[in-house]
Amino acid sequence: MGEPEHLHMTYNDVHKTIEKSAKQIAAEFKPDLFIAIGFFPARVMRTFLKDSVTKRNIPIYAIGLSLYEELPGTTAEQIGSQVIRTQWLGPESGKTLLGRRVLIVDEVDDSRKTLHYAVSELQADVEREIAALPEEEREAKRTKFAVFVVHNKLKEKLGSLPDDVPYYAGENTEDLWLDYPWEASDIEDHDRLADEEKASGKFKNAIKSV
Template identity: 60%
Template structure:
């Protein structure tokens, strides 16, 4: 078994409850103005998180924006998709600098595996902010830069060596830390009833 990919099946209820558990900490410590979902795994978590944040903060108009990033390659000898070497941008924000400037922006994804995708997303969004700042008088840039911040939320953080880093001091939140297993998310399932049955079997083996 050591040479095989070990799978851990996650249900919608699992994800919902992990987000519910983590949201109060995010609301208290970061209180985002904008959620940025990394597609496709960040879409469902961001939507669930918005529900809880609207209940726990005064920001009842909290919005979600989406970016698309891909980092995949086939596993040798199989059809499972695994981490690749290059982040590919498939979708980005319209006028990102204007959207992000002066806000507390929370980047949302389903899993922190190698950290390459999160590193890319944060780096590129910060570049967009810096480009937007160039349109303001130099005397105003410092205050605007200080008013703009980013944080990370992932449903699952894999406890493994990462291939990229996040800037020191970046607020980081995870619903759950897990081992280096292959996570099967429910939105990837063709038969959701079978997926949930298999997930229950996984839990019974703990």
């Protein structure tokens, strides 16, 4: 199997996409806590969203999930068969999330397996805490989740999200390998390739309206 076709995103590309999406999320969901699978997009999102009540910065918690595995003999990667949890919120994650409006943030929705895992596991953490509360307190403490991704790949998904979890995507893209600047070891070469893709029309053709 050869190298997949790549598309290079710049910091400016990502920043502007998040800025555009933040207005809709502020109007419709009003998060008061971020959970970052992709930390850089979550940090940029916080620039544009403040807590709707306190007007202060919204706290960011990070989780680490891995789904990709290397292809032998190449520098490419493929989607793995299972999600591996590399970092979580801690033993009392459910208590941290009780009654909050949580926006889960990632850079890309590829197979949706990672997002499915994150939402399912976080909801399970919350439900364990809810079950320990007096019955009359449970409804007020239920957590609301939503998902934001900078890029959604237009492809068949292997995972799913609950119907009551709002889903926001900054942009839809063709099924290409998306290279982000925070993953680049040579940022100047990365930006040069991004400029070439824009000049050739490849970038414009790969990005689809949401």
